[in-house]
Amino acid sequence: MVGLVAAAGVATALVATALQRNVAYLYTPSEILRGEASERARFRLGGMVAAGSFKRTQGTLDSQFRVTDGDAELAVAYTGILPDLFRExxxxxxxxRMQGDTFVAEEILAKHDETYMPKEVADKMGAAHKKHDVAAPGGAEPAR
Structure with missing residues (x-):
């Protein structure tokens, strides 16, 4: 009986550790630049692709762009095929993960139009717009 309880405890600890490693927290560029995200940790960066920031290295799948939350911008580097819906x-x-001053992306998700974004991102960007007394662009609403 004691062995069964010990085995269940070990299994629970292993599952909890695996889940914790796969959790990717969402941060905005402002939060990252304030040092709220660990430089070694894997996490999600959310915001809008800054206008005029997208560049692709000719003949490769390497691209660079900036993500903004209304307060700050962060450089992003990505190698791979971008989603069809990716746009400035x-x-x-x-x-x-962060590498120096650049966020090196492993995966990019783009949303279907400017009126939709993840609730976490919408809430954080809404706070930035309110702080700067600026109307939200395009009347963006958070996802429900």
Whole structure:
């Protein structure tokens, strides 16, 4: 009986550790630049692709762009095929890690139009708009 309880405890600890490693917290560029995200940790970056910031290295799948939350912008580097819906001035969520001053993305998710973005991103960007007394662009509403 004691062995069964011990085995269940070990299994629970292993599952909890695995889940914790796979959790990717969402941060905005402002939060990252304030040092709220660990430089070694894998996390999600959320915001809008800054206008005029997208560049692709000719003949490669390497791209660079900036993500903004209305308060700050953060450089992003990505190698791979971008989603069809990826555009400047659109909501984006990137998963990856910081390398120096650049966020190196492993995965990019783009939303179907400017009126939709993840609730976490919408809430954080709404706070930035309110702080700066600026109307939300395009009347963006959080996802429900």
């Amino acid at each position: 001035k659109q909501a984006v969520v990137a998963t990856g």
